[in-house]
């Protein structure tokens with residue numbers, strides 16, 4: 001390949017990247033715009049959806065039936081989950097605001113900051129056990145658990161389709177608890193993650209109806225980004 005061809009390719013790649021970055025606006029990143037989401041029973045970002053279908057078909061050939069239990073979740077759904085928990089923790093359990101928030105963020109994200117807003121994230125189970133109670137329990141994915149065959153298949157194959165575990169079992173990882181069911185479609189979520197980190201979260205949250213938002217100040221946001229948003233598997237950073 002001569003130098004001019006190489007230069008052309010580099011320019012094209014750069015332009016493509018810039019174009020994609022421009023398309024990803026704030027509303028998309030915080031789950032208020034679903035224009036890139038495609039509809040099936042569970043919603044996903046369009047490229048994530050095609051990759052997921054390919055992975056699901058491959059797994060089926062190996063006798064594993066992957067069932068998607070969660071994909072795209074919009075801002076308002078996350079706000080409802082958050083506000084219900086906040087009210088419960090402050091009213092029923094009489095916690096003060098900052099303590100309630102600390103409890104909630106062990107398992108749930110602040111509305112606007114969930115990776116599920118991007119449509120690039122999937123929560124998966126083994127369809128054979130879809131009627132089980134309490135599906136998303138990490139023990140069920142370990143040896144002896146009902147979802148262990150699924151997990152072993154994912155460990156071996158998911159990366160070939162672009163899917164990576166986000167909240168792994170590395171004991172040095174801060175932030176959210178271990179989630180062996182949650183995968184991200186890295187080819188798209190890498191870009192979303194980069195763009196998301198440029199947002200002014202405090203100002204975005206202050207304009208919403210998120211309960212306890214008065215406690216979400218600069219200091220809190222900095223810690224939350226360092227520990228929770230970036231508390232992800234090292235291969236996603």
Ligand SMILES: [Zn+2]
Pocket residue numbers: 070116121122123181182183
């Ligand atoms: Zn998830």
